Amino acid sequence: MNCIHERARIEKTYAQQLTEWAKRWKQLVEKGPQYGTVEKAWHAVMSEAEKVSELHLDIKSALMNDDFEKIKNWQKEAFHKQMMGGFKETKEAEDGYRKAQKPWAKKLKEVEAAKKAYHAACKEEKLAISREMNSKADPALNPEQLKKLQDKVEKSKQDVLKTKEKYEKSLKDLDHVTPQYMENMEQVFEQCQQFEEKRLRFFREVLLEVQKHLDLSNDVSYKNIYRELEQNIKTADAIEDLRWFRANHGPGMSMNWPQFEDEEWSADFNRTLSRREKKKASDGVTLTGVNQTGDQALQHTKHSSHLSVPSNTVQSLQSSYNPFEDEDDTGSTVSEKEDNKIKNVSSSEKNQSYPTEWSDEESSNPFSSTDANGDTNPFDEDASPAMEVRVRALYDYEGQEHDELSFKAGDELTKTEDEDEQGWCKGRLDNGQVGLYPANYVEAIQ
Numbered sequence: 220m221n222c223i224h225e226r227a228r229i230e231k232t233y234a235q236q237l238t239e240w241a242k243r244w245k246q247l248v249e250k251g252p253q254y255g256t257v258e259k260a261w262h263a264v265m266s267e268a269e270k271v272s273e274l275h276l277d278i279k280s281a282l283m284n285d286d287f288e289k290i291k292n293w294q295k296e297a298f299h300k301q302m303m304g305g306f307k308e309t310k311e312a313e314d315g316y317r318k319a320q321k322p323w324a325k326k327l328k329e330v331e332a333a334k335k336a337y338h339a340a341c342k343e344e345k346l347a348i349s350r351e352m353n354s355k356a357d358p359a360l361n362p363e364q365l366k367k368l369q370d371k372v373e374k375s376k377q378d379v380l381k382t383k384e385k386y387e388k389s390l391k392d393l394d395h396v397t398p399q400y401m402e403n404m405e406q407v408f409e410q411c412q413q414f415e416e417k418r419l420r421f422f423r424e425v426l427l428e429v430q431k432h433l434d435l436s437n438d439v440s441y442k443n444i445y446r447e448l449e450q451n452i453k454t455a456d457a458i459e460d461l462r463w464f465r466a467n468h469g470p471g472m473s474m475n476w477p478q479f480e481d482e483e484w485s486a487d488f489n490r491t492l493s494r495r496e497k498k499k500a501s502d503g504v505t506l507t508g509v510n511q512t513g514d515q516a517l518q519h520t521k522h523s524s525h526l527s528v529p530s531n532t533v534q535s536l537q538s539s540y541n542p543f544e545d546e547d548d549t550g551s552t553v554s555e556k557e558d559n560k561i562k563n564v565s566s567s568e569k570n571q572s573y574p575t576e577w578s579d580e581e582s583s584n585p586f587s588s589t590d591a592n593g594d595t596n597p598f599d600e601d602a603s604p605a606m607e608v609r610v611r612a613l614y615d616y617e618g619q620e621h622d623e624l625s626f627k628a629g630d631e632l633t634k635t636e637d638e639d640e641q642g643w644c645k646g647r648l649d650n651g652q653v654g655l656y657p658a659n660y661v662e663a664i665q
Contacts, residue, residue: 220287220290220291220294223282223283223286223287223290223429224283224287226282226433227278227279227282227283227287228279230275230276230278230279230282231275231276231279233272233275234272234273234275234276234279235272237268237269237271237272237275238268238269238272240268241265241266241268241269241272242265244261244265245262245265248261248262248265254460254463254464255459255460255463255464256454256455256456256459256460257455257457257460259451259454259455260451260452260454260455263447263448263451263452264448264452266448267444267445267448270440270444271441271444274435274438274440274441274444278432278433278435281432282429282432285428285432286425286428286429286432289425289428290425293421297414297417297418297421308414312407312410312411312414315406315407315410315411316404316407318403318407319400319403319404319406319407320400320403320404322396322399322400323393323396323397323399323400326389326392326393326396327393329389329392329393330386330389330390330392330393332389333382333385333386333388333389333390334386334389336382336385336386337379337382337383337385337386339382340375340378340379340381340382340383341379341382343375343378344372344375344376344378344379346375347368347371347372347374347375348372348375350368350371350372351365351368351369351371351372354368607633607634607635608633608634608663609631609632609633609634609663609664610631610632610633610634610646610661610662610663610664611629611630611631611661611662611663611664612626612627612628612629612630612631612632612660612661613628613660613661613662614628614660615627615628616656616657616660618654618656622654622655623654623655623656624646624648624652624654624655624656626648626656630648631649631664632646632647632648632649632656632661633646633647633648633649634646634661634663635647635653638658642657642658642659643655643656643657643658644656644657644658644661646661
């Protein structure tokens with residue numbers, strides 16, 4: 220049982236290692252430079268590991284649920300534990316042998332005792348004869364002492380005859396009970412042999428089942444795994460992969476060469492390029508219908524950013540963005556251009572000079588809601604803040620440019636401007652970051 224349990228644990232560990240290896244290398248291959256049919260061949264190797272892992276988990280389950288439990292149940296049926304320890308079957312076998320040996324063992328003790336007595340008598344006889352011979356050579360010994368030694372020799376000879384007769388008789392008695400002893404012992408032995416035969420046959424049966432569970436060479440699904448792996452690897456075609464790479468990343472890919480484009484005039488003098496229009500424009504310059512020359516143009520260029528009215532999400536207008544300057548010169552981003560949209564003003568107001576630094580928090584802001592005379596600002600209608608709406612992200616989005624927001628599905632943010640023509644909204648994350656995001660990636664929170 221311990222042997223099978225350890226093997227099942229090995230199978231489980233091996234299956235887990237295969238799965239971890241396949242998962243790790245599948246990610247590495249996906250993030251690596253492989254592509255096309257060769258990449259599919261790589262993934263086929265990982266799939267083989269995952270499928271083999273499942274087979275080894277099946278082996279582990281079969282060893283524990285079938286083989287282990289079968290041995291456990293057989294042990295309970297074949298070996299019954301006793302209250303005082305040990306097994307009932309062991310005690311019965313020992314008692315059977317002891318009972319069969321008892322009569323013969325009793326006779327054997329008698330033989331051993333008779334043999335011991337006979338050998339002692341023979342030793343005593345030899346000593347008596349030796350003393351008698353020595354006394355005959357001694358002239359100082361009187362006749363009475365010599366007579367005693369001769370009588371002792373005679374008596375020892377008689378003891379030898381008696382013990383010998385008893386010894387021989389005990390041997391005959393032992394030989395007489397030996398066949399019965401052998402028969403009884405053989406009966407008990409055969410009973411143990413039958414029990415042992417059942418054990419050996421059961422072990423052979425269990426080991427064959429273990430062999431079937433461990434042997435994957437005869438498993439059809441196991442053969443199919445490697446047949447499929449071989450087919451997937453053989454389908455890798457270098458020519459096909461090179462053709463695909465040429466069509467998608469080489470001379471065969473679709474081109475978008477620069478072409479002649481007509482000038483586009485905007486009715487909104489100060490409208491900036493949208494993020495999609497900006498990507499199409501090669502020179503990054505917005506053409507408007509305002510013709511300004513000389514000092515007037517310079518003055519307008521210098522103060523044009525101060526003629527704008529902040530949108531509802533802009534906290535201050537301390538940047539000096541000129542809508543007529545190229546992006547590379549001003550250093551502004553698409554997000555800053557969106558945040559500083561220019562409102563229409565009359566031609567007479569465009570020629571006015573205003574302070575070079577101001578914000579809507581300063582009292583000198585000429586576009587605050589109320590002027591010095593208490594009159595309302597004629598631009599209040601355009602500057603009125605839009606209603607902010609809380610929205611929730613439906614999908615993950617990773618900003619492609621530094622003026623775009625990044626969020627995960629389920630994150631909440633605040634929409635500060637409605638969707639534009641290109642499908643983009645402006646919003647603010649809870650951490651205060653402001654940027655653009657695709658309108659169809661969020662939904663309003665009810």
